[in-house]
Each structure stands twice: as C-alpha cells, then as structure tokens.
Amino acid sequence: MSGTERRTPERRTDERRPGELTARELGRWTWRQITSMRTALLLLLLLALAAIPGSVIPQADVDSLAVTRWKDEHPKLTPVYEKLDLFSVYSSPWFSAVYLLLVLSLVGCIIPRLFVYYRALRAQPPAAPRHLSRMPVQASYTTERTPAEVLEEARRVLGRRHRLRRTGADDDFVSAERGYVREAGNLVFHLSLLIVLAGVAMGSLWGYQGGVILVQGTTFSNNLTQYDDFKPGGLFRQDQMKNFRFTVDKFSVDWLKKGPRFGQARKFEAGLTYRVGDGKPQDYDLKVNHPLEVDGTDVFLIGHxxxxxxxxxxxxxxxxxxxxxxxxxxxxxxxxxxxxxxxxxxxxxxxxxxxxxxxxxxxxxxxxxxxxxxxxxxxxxxxxxxxxxxxxxxxxxxxxxxxxxxxxxxxxxxxxxxxxxxxxxxxxxxxxxxxxxxxxxxxxxxxQISQTPGKGIALTGVILALIGLCCSLFIRPRRVWVRAVPAGTDGDGSGTLVEVAVLDRSGNGEMDEVLAAVLDQLQEEPEIVRQS
Known part of the structure; x- marks a missing residue:
C-alpha cells in the first residue's frame, strides 16, 4: 500500500447514537427510577393528595343520597366530576394506578434493603481506628491494671448491651456496637405500609358495602334485595353475606336549643332489636361511631x-x-x-x-x-x-x-x-x-352495612408502623471502642493507658453522657489525662 493511499475507516458495529439506550437498559433505568425511595415518597404524597377529593366530595359507595343532592345543586360541575370519577375516587383507574405503583415502588425499595440489613447483622463491628484520640468524642486515662484486665472488664461492661467484635489474643482493643434495631424499625415501618395496603386491597376485593334507609318500625334482612345501593368487591361472593336481621324500634335525636350551633343535632341514637340466624333477639343502641358488629359485618348509623x-x-x-x-x-x-x-x-x-x-x-x-x-x-x-x-x-x-x-x-x-x-x-x-x-x-x-375482611390486617400494619417509627426515632445506633496499651512512650512505663471513643452513627446525637457512663464503669480511681 502506497503512502498516499487512504485507509477506509472501520464501520462501527453499534449504530446507536450517543446516549441512546437499548430496551434492556431502558427497562433497567425505569426500574431504578420506580424503586427509588424518592419515587416512593412522591407516590405516597400523590396518594394522600388523591384521597382529598374522596373526603371532600360525596362518594357514591358511601352515601348515594348525598351524591344525588350534590348533583342537583351543581348541574354544571357534575359532568366534569363524572368524567374524572370524583364520585367514586377510591375505585377510579387513576387512583388504582397510583396505589399499584406505590406498592411496586415499596417492594422494590424494601427487598434490597432487607439483604443489606441481613449482611449488616452478620458482619462484626469494625475494628478500632488506629488513632482514637482523633475521634470527636473520646477520653483517656491511666490505671494500674494490666491491659488484659482492662480489656476483659471492657468486654464485660460493653457486652451487656452491645454486640462485641471477636478479637484475637494480640488485639489491644475491644470494639462494640449497638442500635441495629433502628434500621429494623425503619424496615418495619416500610413493610407496615405494604401490610396496610394489602389489608385495604383485601377489603376492596373480598368485601362489600351497601346502604339502606329504614323507617322506624321496619325490619331489614341481610340479603341483596333489601339494599338501596350495594357495592361488592371484585371477588365478592353472595354466600359471604351473614344471616342476620334487625328492626328499628325507635329513633331519638338530641337537638341543641341554644348557643352558636342552635338547631343542630348533637346526638342521635337508634334502638335496634337484632337476631343472628335462628338465635335469640338482642337489643342494641346504634350510635354514630359505635357500629353494631354481627359476625364480621358492621352496621353504621350515618344519617337520618x-x-x-x-x-x-x-x-x-x-x-x-x-x-x-x-x-x-x-x-x-x-x-x-x-x-x-x-x-x-x-x-x-x-x-x-x-x-x-x-x-x-x-x-x-x-x-x-x-x-x-x-x-x-x-x-x-x-x-x-x-x-x-x-x-x-x-x-x-x-x-x-x-x-x-x-x-x-x-x-x-x-x-x-x-x-x-x-x-x-x-x-x-x-x-x-x-x-x-x-x-x-x-x-x-x-x-351503612359493610364487610371488610382485611381490616384486621390493616390495623396490624398501622400498629407495626407506629412501633417501627418509634424504634427509628428513639433508638440511637453507636459504636464504642476501648484500647488498652502499656503506658510510656516505649511501652515500658508503669500502668496502662486506656483510650475510649464513642461514635454516634445517626450523626445528630450527644455522646458525652454515653462516654461518661462507660468511663465510670471502667475506672476504679478516675485519673483523666485529657478529654474532648
């Protein structure tokens, strides 16, 4: 080939433009975005915002009469609200989409963290840093005890409430760590959100909710023909409905007759006689927020x-x-x-x-x-x-x-x-x-008569969320190191130099009290040389 002959450039086998992603790379990037904690928090905020219309606008599955009145009073807004499913927010496609995305995001966030936490539980506390005197919270003192005796006492003191690192015979330190429950509480809190969502989903799928207006003196039997409106879950079966009936014997209202709320109802109460199957009739005073519970089915008083x-x-x-x-x-x-x-x-x-x-x-x-x-x-x-x-x-x-x-x-x-x-x-x-x-x-x-199979699961999730939140807020993860070496520059001085350092892993704690408590338990006759 002559020197003037030009070489033909090799063709690139990858025809993609810079920054262009393959389908696999795009899917991986999308998954990382969905399962990030930032996305989970954003979806949780969106779910809370999406629930606001359901608490402000009357819902057809809660009070169809209120929906009818609202439509009569707002004829221009009604078509818009119906297109946006604002009269049935919690069963609308857009609310379900946010709900399912939140579940997916939480699962994607929690599962990797579980493996990280499992590895952290199996790992030993880290070895002591070479220069404990450079730690932000540390102290040192001298004692007449030998280094072995000091380290043995440190293991006894710290081993009560800390996890100790396994050390060898030549190691001159004791490493201890505590506060693993803090991260466990954090994980429990996020898992409890999934439990709450699962409980709500169970109630929506297997439960039902219906409403009926009953005049004083009438009797209601729990079957589909008796309801004014009835909304079953997607997996509801008619044989789930419990066999009971009740009669409205009387209804009384306590009206406010003075003050700024004059003319409003302060308290209303319905006296019922109910019977489960062929059982004996029983009396019950039905009040607001005091429902009648019959074999897993709740009867609420919601209007009069x-x-x-x-x-x-x-x-x-x-x-x-x-x-x-x-x-x-x-x-x-x-x-x-x-x-x-x-x-x-x-x-x-x-x-x-x-x-x-x-x-x-x-x-x-x-x-x-x-x-x-x-x-x-x-x-x-x-x-x-x-x-x-x-x-x-x-x-x-x-x-x-x-x-x-x-x-x-x-x-x-x-x-x-x-x-x-x-x-x-x-x-x-x-x-x-x-x-x-x-x-x-x-x-x-x-x-309102409803059967919600998942309410116990949802309640368990709420309790676990509170426990996990308390653990993550009030438990302080920390590490404590104790090093004992012979005093003197060449290690041939009399006594033992003991160095103690404490590190708060949460980054916002005051460890001076913890350091003082460890020193009090380790020292027989305190003789502080330096402290910071």
Whole structure:
C-alpha cells in the first residue's frame, strides 16, 4: 500500500447514537427510577393528595343520597366530576394506578434493603481506628491494671448491651456496637405500609358495602334485595353475606336549643332489636361511631331524616296509597324534598312532589324551617294527574316524578293547587280526583352495612408502623471502642493507658453522657489525662 493511499475507516458495529439506550437498559433505568425511595415518597404524597377529593366530595359507595343532592345543586360541575370519577375516587383507574405503583415502588425499595440489613447483622463491628484520640468524642486515662484486665472488664461492661467484635489474643482493643434495631424499625415501618395496603386491597376485593334507609318500625334482612345501593368487591361472593336481621324500634335525636350551633343535632341514637340466624333477639343502641358488629359485618348509623305518612284516596274514596314516604334533607335545617306516586288511582294516576318543613314558619313572607326538630311539621307539595310514566316499563327513581305526560292539578281560578298540610289535615282534590291526608311523621335512619375482611390486617400494619417509627426515632445506633496499651512512650512505663471513643452513627446525637457512663464503669480511681 502506497503512502498516499487512504485507509477506509472501520464501520462501527453499534449504530446507536450517543446516549441512546437499548430496551434492556431502558427497562433497567425505569426500574431504578420506580424503586427509588424518592419515587416512593412522591407516590405516597400523590396518594394522600388523591384521597382529598374522596373526603371532600360525596362518594357514591358511601352515601348515594348525598351524591344525588350534590348533583342537583351543581348541574354544571357534575359532568366534569363524572368524567374524572370524583364520585367514586377510591375505585377510579387513576387512583388504582397510583396505589399499584406505590406498592411496586415499596417492594422494590424494601427487598434490597432487607439483604443489606441481613449482611449488616452478620458482619462484626469494625475494628478500632488506629488513632482514637482523633475521634470527636473520646477520653483517656491511666490505671494500674494490666491491659488484659482492662480489656476483659471492657468486654464485660460493653457486652451487656452491645454486640462485641471477636478479637484475637494480640488485639489491644475491644470494639462494640449497638442500635441495629433502628434500621429494623425503619424496615418495619416500610413493610407496615405494604401490610396496610394489602389489608385495604383485601377489603376492596373480598368485601362489600351497601346502604339502606329504614323507617322506624321496619325490619331489614341481610340479603341483596333489601339494599338501596350495594357495592361488592371484585371477588365478592353472595354466600359471604351473614344471616342476620334487625328492626328499628325507635329513633331519638338530641337537638341543641341554644348557643352558636342552635338547631343542630348533637346526638342521635337508634334502638335496634337484632337476631343472628335462628338465635335469640338482642337489643342494641346504634350510635354514630359505635357500629353494631354481627359476625364480621358492621352496621353504621350515618344519617337520618323524616318520612311523612301520607294517605291518598282516589275519586271512589278507596285508599290507593298510604304509608311513610322518605323525604331527603336538603340542608342542615332538614328542609326535605320528597315524591309520592299512586299508579292505581282512578280516574287518573296521582303524583305529588314538594317540600317538608320540620318546624314551619313564615319569615318576610317566605316559608322556612327554623329548627331541625319536627316541632311544627308541614307539607307543601304540588299535585299532578295523568300518565306519570309508571306503566311504560322504564325504571324510575323513587325521588323523581316524571311530569312529561302528566297534567298539573289546578284550582278553580286556574292557579296551581298546592297541597299545604299539617298532621291530621285532609285536602280534597278538585274534579273528583280524591283526597290527600297527612297522618303523622315517622323518622328514618340511613345505615351503612359493610364487610371488610382485611381490616384486621390493616390495623396490624398501622400498629407495626407506629412501633417501627418509634424504634427509628428513639433508638440511637453507636459504636464504642476501648484500647488498652502499656503506658510510656516505649511501652515500658508503669500502668496502662486506656483510650475510649464513642461514635454516634445517626450523626445528630450527644455522646458525652454515653462516654461518661462507660468511663465510670471502667475506672476504679478516675485519673483523666485529657478529654474532648
């Protein structure tokens, strides 16, 4: 080859651009990012932030009635909230994604640390540094004892609460370490988070939650047909439901009648009689935060209201509709809305919708309720007749009156007929349609019935988290070294020079007291030469 001939450069076998990662390298980098402690903390923060809407916005699986009221009051926001699953936050895809990523991140963080901690447990405490006098917390003194006697005494003193390093016959030091439980507490704390998450997941998969409104005097049996709303877990089986029933015997409310919270309910209590299977009936006073527990199933009292007893007679005088009708509270004063439907009335179906005022009063010409207690109960409803959409096979909410094909009942002057009644009053409907009677007011309660298989596991995780947190906060890891050598520059002086040093591994502890305690136990006649 001539000197002027140019060489052809070798082709690179790797066609990647600088910084480009292969699929394996990208997967490894992604895994490292997900399993870093920084990512775990970020996901934990995101999970806490994601739970905020669930505590502020009514949840369909907790109180469907509150969700219905919220939608009625916020018609513009409702479509947006429904698209974001804000009425069922804890079962939404985005919340589940954060939840699963947190579990994955915690597992990836904890498993490598377990192996590191296992190796640390098996490892011996480190040997003493060559110059203990350079340690930040150290002291030295001389004694008449021999080095062997001093080291033997150091092993006895430190061996009570420290782990000692195995030393040879020629070693002139004793090395001790304690505080391994601190890292164990840290690991237990992180493992407990996984246990809590596992308990919550078990409750979501195998448990169920339902709600029902019960008027005083009615009986509930624990089967699917009795629930107003029911949300089962993904692996729920109907045979999990326990065989029990209970009757609401009475309901009482203690109202605040003075002070800044005038008119609010201070305490409410429902007296129940329940029976498990074919067992004997038992009494229980159901209160807020004091649920009835029946064979792993909890019954919570979560709301109450009023159910006016209304009787409707048709044009022939026959009773076509009677009984308590649940009215839903609209505000803290228990101003309530309700609907009455009579599909069998003749000559035409009769429907009522309107308001119930527990303590009716006129203020500035407007009807209001000034108190949540039923001191002056009053009904004010509009009446309709005709086709209420009850015969077309479509399902209807009991709290909605279909007026599309109905005719509003009016008075002789053409104004809408308003059914304004108090207990014992009867109003005759025009055109021979019948009459409406307001008999009395019965209270109703809303109970939530749930079965949560993993709650014991979640509680165990919380307890372990507290234990682990206390260990990691209050246990101080430290190392102690004691060296004993003959006094004198050439090692032929009289007595023994003892050096003691203490190191706090957490980096923020005061070790002077620890050093003083070790010196007190080692010295017979203290003779401090230098101390820092």
């Amino acid at each position: 209201g009023y159910a006016p007893v209304i009787t409707i007679r048709d044009g022939s005088g026959e009773v076509v509709c009677t009984g308590p009708t649940v009215f839903l509270p609209r505000d803290a004063s228990f101003l309530s809305y309700g609907v009455v439907k009579c599909p069998t009335a003749k000559p035409g179906q009769i429907g009522l919708d309107g308001l119930f005022f527990p303590s009716f009063e006129m203020q500035n010409g407007n009807p209001v309720t000034v108190f949540g207690d039923d001191l002056n109960p009053t009904l004010s409803m509009l009446a309709y007749t005709g086709d209420l959409g009850l015969d077309d096979g479509r399902s209807q909410s009991v709290y909605v009156l279909d007026k599309a094909k109905a005719t509003q009942i009016k008075k002789a002057d053409g104004k809408p007929l308003r059914v304004d009644l108090q207990p014992g009053d009867t109003l005759q409907l025009p055109d021979g349609l019948g009459s409406v009677t307001f008999d009395r007011v019965d209270p109703w309660i809303r109970v």
